[in-house]
Amino acid sequence: MDIKPETPWDGTPDISARIIVAISRVSSVLRAGMWEFATAENLNPTQAEILMLLKDRVHGVRLSWLAAQLSVSSASASDSVAALVNKGLIRKARAEDDGRASALWLTDQGKTLVERMTTALGFADDAAAALDLDVQGQLLVGLFKLIAELQKTERFPALRACLSCRYFEANVFPDSPAPHHCALVKAPLPISFLRIDCAEHEPADAVTARRNWEIFA
Numbered sequence: 059m060d061i062k063p064e065t066p067w068d069g070t071p072d073i074s075a076r077i078i079v080a081i082s083r084v085s086s087v088l089r090a091g092m093w094e095f096a097t098a099e100n101l102n103p104t105q106a107e108i109l110m111l112l113k114d115r116v117h118g119v120r121l122s123w124l125a126a127q128l129s130v131s132s133a134s135a136s137d138s139v140a141a142l143v144n145k146g147l148i149r150k151a152r153a154e155d156d157g158r159a160s161a162l163w164l165t166d167q168g169k170t171l172v173e174r175m176t177t178a179l180g181f182a183d184d185a186a187a188a189l190d191l192d193v194q195g196q197l198l199v200g201l202f203k204l205i206a207e208l209q210k211t212e213r214f215p216a217l218r219a220c221l222s223c224r225y226f227e228a229n230v231f232p233d234s235p236a237p238h239h240c241a242l243v244k245a246p247l248p249i250s251f252l253r254i255d256c257a258e259h260e261p262a263d264a265v266t267a268r269r270n271w272e273i274f275a
């Protein structure tokens with residue numbers, strides 16, 4: 059005899075599973091948009107992603123950092139970097155903080171291409187901007203919290219986010235709409251203004267960063 063479910067919703071996956079499916083779908087749409095742009099520019103998807111990762115990196119980045127962000131080996135990232143150097147889109151020079159190491163920057167041509175890519179992917183930004191401001195804030199906090207959990211698994215590459223920045227001071231003004239503080243600009247920092255990729259970011263020590271990710275909201 060068949061066992062009937064007690065409610066019509068018994069087969070519904072958990073909320074956690076549906077969150078991950080939703081994020082995965084959004085990510086697929088963004089990736090498809092990037093691939094479409096990359097193909098039209100004669101780039102492969104990894105090359106396009108490298109260009110986006112170099113955006114606003116005024117101090118340059120190391121190859122090892124790029125590889126970690128892409129979750130690929132340094133050898134594999136190196137091939138893509140070499141192709142981009144040959145195309146004149148990125149340049150390699152001595153790292154600012156270590157004369158024996160090299161770092162990578164976008165060239166002017168690379169910056170122009172990245173601007174066009176950002177515009178081509180603007181449909182996703184438009185969709186997020188169309189949400190009610192409260193919903194945007196809740197979504198941002200929820201995503202930060204999800205990232206904090208993922209970081210415990212050490213599967214999430216380092217971010218230039220406020221919560222891992224040495225200038226971030228958590229809960230300096232508790233119970234206020236702007237509870238945190240940025241010691242660089244010397245201003246209160248509302249949760250809705252927390253940055254996920256700040257050009258002025260300086261890494262905090264590991265213990266402080268972990269504590270910030272746990273208590274920020």
Ligand code: SF4
Binds near residue numbers: 219221227256259
């Ligand atoms: S705004 Fe930038 S500099 Fe200030 S705390 Fe956030 S990441 Fe650090």
